Amino acid sequence: MFRSSWYLFLLSINLLQAQSFIIKSNPSKETSLQANMGLDMKTIQYNENKSGEDFTSVMQMSNQPIPKAKPGIAVVKVMAAASNPIDFKVMGGFLTGAGWSMPFPFVVGYDFSGVIYDISSEDAEAFPKDTNVFGVQWGQGKHDEEDQPVGGAFAEYIAVPVSRLSVKPDAISHELAAASALVGTTAHQIVNQCANVQKDEKVLILGGATSVGMIAVQLALQNGAKVWTTASPRNKEFVESLGDVNIINYRQDKWWEMDDVQNIDAVIDTTGEEGGWEHAQKVLKADGSFVSIAAFDVGFDPSGHAPKKYAAFHCLANDPVVQNEIAQALANGKLKIPLVEPFYSFTEQDAKDMLAAQAKGAHTGKLVMSISN
Numbered sequence: 001m002f003r004s005s006w007y008l009f010l011l012s013i014n015l016l017q018a019q020s021f022i023i024k025s026n027p028s029k030e031t032s033l034q035a036n037m038g039l040d041m042k043t044i045q046y047n048e049n050k051s052g053e054d055f056t057s058v059m060q061m062s063n064q065p066i067p068k069a070k071p072g073i074a075v076v077k078v079m080a081a082a083s084n085p086i087d088f089k090v091m092g093g094f095l096t097g098a099g100w101s102m103p104f105p106f107v108v109g110y111d112f113s114g115v116i117y118d119i120s121s122e123d124a125e126a127f128p129k130d131t132n133v134f135g136v137q138w139g140q141g142k143h144d145e146e147d148q149p150v151g152g153a154f155a156e157y158i159a160v161p162v163s164r165l166s167v168k169p170d171a172i173s174h175e176l177a178a179a180s181a182l183v184g185t186t187a188h189q190i191v192n193q194c195a196n197v198q199k200d201e202k203v204l205i206l207g208g209a210t211s212v213g214m215i216a217v218q219l220a221l222q223n224g225a226k227v228w229t230t231a232s233p234r235n236k237e238f239v240e241s242l243g244d245v246n247i248i249n250y251r252q253d254k255w256w257e258m259d260d261v262q263n264i265d266a267v268i269d270t271t272g273e274e275g276g277w278e279h280a281q282k283v284l285k286a287d288g289s290f291v292s293i294a295a296f297d298v299g300f301d302p303s304g305h306a307p308k309k310y311a312a313f314h315c316l317a318n319d320p321v322v323q324n325e326i327a328q329a330l331a332n333g334k335l336k337i338p339l340v341e342p343f344y345s346f347t348e349q350d351a352k353d354m355l356a357a358q359a360k361g362a363h364t365g366k367l368v369m370s371i372s373n
């Protein structure tokens with residue numbers, strides 16, 4: 001699904017340039033997160049990069065010391081974690097190829113939801129012990145930043161900078177909170193910041209059934225836009241359930257040749273489909289916007305294609321304020337993100353099956369793992 005290794009290599013380049021993405025799990029630096037009273041936790045981790053058919057073969061259930069909180073870093077008992085395409089892309093080693101070191105073992109996963117287990121006295125006022133929290137453990141700043149943990153959601157405990165935490169509303173489950181964080185913040189940023197979708201604008205979203213795309217469709221509709229989106233026939237009914245959208249069967253129709261897909265204010269690409277940027281220029285207004293999260297043909301400079309208002313690849317910078325907004329919308333029923341059930345359980349085999357399903361891409365909605373009860 002999606003694009004080739006070429007794309008993955010470019011992804012790594014972009015992430016390097018954006019400097020908003022850290023991949024790090026350096027045992028030598030884990031001394032700064034010291035073992036928590038000598039207790040061990042279970043993790044799903046790998047010790048080498050692997051791509052191809054059997055990429056999950058390197059994943060294994062292992063033991064590591066439970067990290068210890070310190071000022072600015074909380075330890076969360078993980079209740080649920082979600083997977084994303086980035087998990088198998090990172091596992092494939094494409095970030096390493098772009099010069100980002102990636103010491104092993106690397107614990108899988110960025111999206112988590114859980115309970116504050118250990119917190120410094122400085123941070124306890126904002127996040128008292130036992131508070132339900134969620135977020136994305138992407139990392140930020142430079143790579144190999146001292147004492148900044150990254151990844152690690154497929155584990156019984158995760159060390160997270162408190163600056164990345166949101167309080168989970170009681171009305172949503174840990175599974176839904178974990179599922180919402182990465183894709184919710186991405187969709188919010190591409191719709192409301194990059195493309196800046198306004199009332200009555202015409203918007204084309206490539207991939208109305210991808211996890212990011214389905215949220216982008218809902219947010220664009222909420223902004224009062226008129227929305228076109230691409231989906232396969234198997235996802236048509238689901239995408240119709242998102243609201244009043246014009247659905248294009250991307251397996252059959254060329255959206256850039258359709259009479260009603262003209263004078264578009266924004267094209268939002270969540271699929272990396274071949275020729276997306278080239279085709280978008282045929283349907284966009286002169287001052288329209290193009291944003292992709294899966295292809296790099298447009299480059300990285302949002303003002304590099306004037307008079308387009310925005311035309312670039314977007315890289316996620318996760319924001320707890322946006323996480324809160326997305327979670328509140330889920331809690332009050334203004335947004336929906338389907339979860340694929342039954343949930344995966346916290347076993348080595350289920351973790352492998354989950355990542356294999358994520359790479360296969362035949363699902364609709366988020367793949368989640370229940371970790372603790």
Ligand SMILES: NC(=O)c1ccc[n+]([C@@H]2O[C@H](COP(=O)([O-])OP(=O)(O)OC[C@H]3O[C@@H](n4cnc5c(N)ncnc54)[C@H](OP(=O)(O)O)[C@@H]3O)[C@@H](O)[C@H]2O)c1
Pocket residue numbers: 001002084085086182183186206207208209210211212213230231232234235250270271272273293294314315316358361362363364365
């Ligand atoms: N900030 C970032 O840069 C960022 C953040 C999140 C995700 N991403 C990227 O965005 C992409 C989407 O991620 P996701 O988690 O939203 O995906 P996802 O939920 O795993 O997407 C799965 C869905 O995509 C549909 N699909 C596949 N190819 C399609 C195409 N060409 N056109 C329309 N639908 C298509 C599949 O259905 P059918 O096969 O039946 O069509 C399936 O239902 C990935 O490449 C991911 O790496 C980037």
